[in-house]
Amino acid sequence: MLLDNKVALVTGASRGIGRAIALELAKEGAIVCVNFQRNNTRAGAVLDELKKISQKPHCLVPFDISSWEAAEKEITTLVQKTGTLDILVNNAGVTKDNLLLRMKEAEWDEVIHTNLKGVFNCSKVAAKFMLKQRRGRMINITSLSGEMGNPGQTNYSASKAGVMGFTKSLAKELGSRGITVNAISPGFIQTDMTNSLSSELQTEICKNIPLGSFGTCEDVAHLVVFLASDKARYITGQGVGVNGGLYM
Numbered sequence: 001m002l003l004d005n006k007v008a009l010v011t012g013a014s015r016g017i018g019r020a021i022a023l024e025l026a027k028e029g030a031i032v033c034v035n036f037q038r039n040n041t042r043a044g045a046v047l048d049e050l051k052k053i054s055q056k057p058h059c060l061v062p063f064d065i066s067s068w069e070a071a072e073k074e075i076t077t078l079v080q081k082t083g084t085l086d087i088l089v090n091n092a093g094v095t096k097d098n099l100l101l102r103m104k105e106a107e108w109d110e111v112i113h114t115n116l117k118g119v120f121n122c123s124k125v126a127a128k129f130m131l132k133q134r135r136g137r138m139i140n141i142t143s144l145s146g147e148m149g150n151p152g153q154t155n156y157s158a159s160k161a162g163v164m165g166f167t168k169s170l171a172k173e174l175g176s177r178g179i180t181v182n183a184i185s186p187g188f189i190q191t192d193m194t195n196s197l198s199s200e201l202q203t204e205i206c207k208n209i210p211l212g213s214f215g216t217c218e219d220v221a222h223l224v225v226f227l228a229s230d231k232a233r234y235i236t237g238q239g240v241g242v243n244g245g246l247y248m
């Protein structure tokens with residue numbers, strides 16, 4: 001087991017990539033805390049799946065990551081219960097796509113507040129506890145859009161590029177205290193979001209992917225497990241693409 005009894009908080013873990021990350025961390029022995037937005041009904045099913053993997057005190061931690069007050073209160077309460085926080089995976093993210101001239105201020109704000117400020121909120125609270133422990137792992141899920149750009153996604157690309165800059169700066173701040181901070185940048189991954197693309201468009205996109213297909217949520221989750229483990233002790237401030245070679 002790579003992560004025996006390590007306590008991991010995964011944001012946005014009620015479905016998609018976050019769910020896969022939660023399950024793969026549990027398979028390696030971690031105690032997993034599943035964050036999601038309160039109105040999401042799928043989180044209970046993820047908790048049931050975690051309990052089938054191991055009889056550990058996995059739990060649900062519903063709160064809106066874009067709220068500083070909520071992040072501070074809920075993560076602090078969680079650590080008081082668990083006694084530690086070893087791994088933070090900043091996975092939760094939203095899209096509100098529109099061409100810039102049609103983009104409403106609310107669409108810009110929601111994406112920046114969730115994808116960028118949400119990472120600030122959770123990382124700041126987690127860092128306080130990790131600094132006391134003098135160990136910790138932070139893994140931020142960014143996106144290929146933040147590296148390549150994508151029409152209709154100025155808000156999303158800006159938020160994800162911002163998370164990459166955040167990752168590097170925080171890695172420099174925390175490195176001397178035994179805390180690593182890395183980013184994973186997925187390309188096209190099979191999720192609810194990409195399943196809604198027409199099969200013609202999916203075929204067209206795959207022509208440009210050297211490995212010839214969309215990735216799976218587990219492809220991302222396996223890298224999270226590695227970066228969270230002691231095997232990645234000398235890796236920090238890095239962004240790793242999981243994109244089938246679409247962007248090099």
Ligand SMILES: NC(=O)c1ccc[n+]([C@@H]2O[C@H](COP(=O)([O-])OP(=O)(O)OC[C@H]3O[C@@H](n4cnc5c(N)ncnc54)[C@H](O)[C@@H]3O)[C@@H](O)[C@H]2O)c1
Nearest residue numbers: 012013014016017036037064065091092093143186189191
């Ligand atoms: N799906 C892809 O192909 C792809 C590609 C590149 C990057 N990503 C990134 O990977 C991450 C996961 O993507 P996904 O497709 O699995 O997403 P998804 O939409 O399936 O799930 C998002 C999760 O985030 C949670 N969430 C949203 N806003 C929240 C908030 N304010 N507070 C707490 N939780 C919140 C939701 O409850 C849900 O659990 C995101 O950061 C996304 O930007 C996805």
